[in-house]
Amino acid sequence: MDRNLVEFRLAPGDISAIRFGVSPGHELCNAIRVMQRPDDHPLQWGWLRSVRSRMPREPFDLLRTVIGAEGYFPDFFTTTPSWDMQPDDEFARLREVPPELMRVDLAKMIVRSTGERQRAIRHMHDDPLRARAMLADAFEAMWHAVLAPFWPQLERILRADIAVRSRRIATDGLGGMVGALHRSVEWSDDAVRVELRMHREVLDCRGSGLVLVPTVMNWTHGCSVLSEPPAQPTLFYPAQGVTETWARDPGSAAEALGALLGPARAGILLAAHAERTTSQVAADAGLAISTASHHLAVLRETGLVASRRAGARVLHLRTPLGEAVVGATL
Known part of the structure; x- marks a missing residue:
């Protein structure tokens, strides 16, 4: 039986253009x-129980009309995944989507809907x-109501997944990493192939590369893709380490890490998702600089934090191992 495969074809020079977002x-x-x-x-x-009472009804009704319950939804919601993408960047980008691109995507939704929903679109x-x-x-209102309180947990899981996948490249090679993204993903010398439920396509990514994006909210249904210009060719795949407790209070994660590392080092590690100087680490943790420096040295020796010199400053950041530890705890 024929399989519904989306094939991202890559030239040899595009292999280095496979990146995460x-x-x-x-x-x-x-x-x-x-x-x-x-x-x-x-x-x-667990997440749903926490947000049901705060969901804004009108924004939800508008967005579910356009997004639907399954299958394709408009590309203009997700066209620019990148490593440093933040919610505010997403809101600003959405407000600048060219009207002609909105028409194209909304036209696709018209043919995929019926009745009152079709008339609204x-x-x-x-x-x-x-x-x-x-x-x-509506997008911004829904974000602040149902995902903003959980974005720290979500972001840590996503970045921990990326860190682990990046580490796998060093041990298993790029093909081994891509082939392990999900059971529906295959790697060959010139293409990344993903099996989907309702879509097939051959996409020439030569010159543009491919973006790999982990997801928590679409974990159950496996992989999805962005394939039509001007969107960057993108493969969304389920993040590792997602359990029914992922949305728990970050304070409980800090307690769990604290039992392993001690409260001070756990706090420093949890806050090390962005580069900070020793002085900033000390100020954020309420510690003396000498004490913060000692804790950073221990975290560095155990491979959880990396430090680099930038002029007169030393900057500290979680390593892939540190990301994996934080992501697993959350």
């Missing part, structure tokens, strides 16, 4: 789908500037 927009779109079909997403039940298609403003406002 993060997409807050993708997480929110799939969170809206989780709310529509919670029975399909048992790993999200047609109205948006006829006035893309108004639709863009409405969708951007």
Whole structure:
């Protein structure tokens, strides 16, 4: 039986252009789908119990009309995954989507819908500037209500996954890393192939490369793709380490790490997702500089934190091993 395969074809020079990204927009779109079909997403039940009472009804209704419960949803919500993408960047980008691109994506949703939903999307298609403003406002409102309180946990899981995958390249090679993304993903000398439920396509990525993006909210349904210009060719795959407790209070994660490393070192490690100087680490932790320096030295010796000199300053950042430890705890 024929398989529904999306094939990302790569030239030899594109191998170095395979890179990782993060997409807050993708997480929110799939969170809206989780709310529509919670029975399909048992790993999200803990998160769902926490946010149901605070969900803004009108923004949710608008976004679920456009996004739907399964299958394709508009590319303009998720077209630019990158390593340093943050929610505010996503909101600003969405408010600047060209009207002609909105029309293209909304037209795809028109043919995928019926009845009142189809009529509502047609109205948006006829006035893309108004639709863009409405969708951007709804997107931001939903984000702040249901995902912003959990973004630290989400981001740590996503970045921990990326750190582990990056480390695997060093031990198993690029092909070994890609082939281990998910059971539906295959690697060959000139292509990355992913099996999907309802879509097949051969995509020439030569010159553009491929972005690999882990996801928490779409964990149950496996992989999905962005394949049509102007979107960067992108493969979304389930992040490692997602359990039913991923949305728990970060304080409990700090306690768990504290039992392993001690409270001070646990706090320093949890805050080491961005580079900071020794003085900044000390100030953030409420410690003397000499004490912070000692804790950083221990974390560095155990491989959890890396330090580099930048002029007169020394900057400290979690290593891939540190990311994996934090991600597993969360």
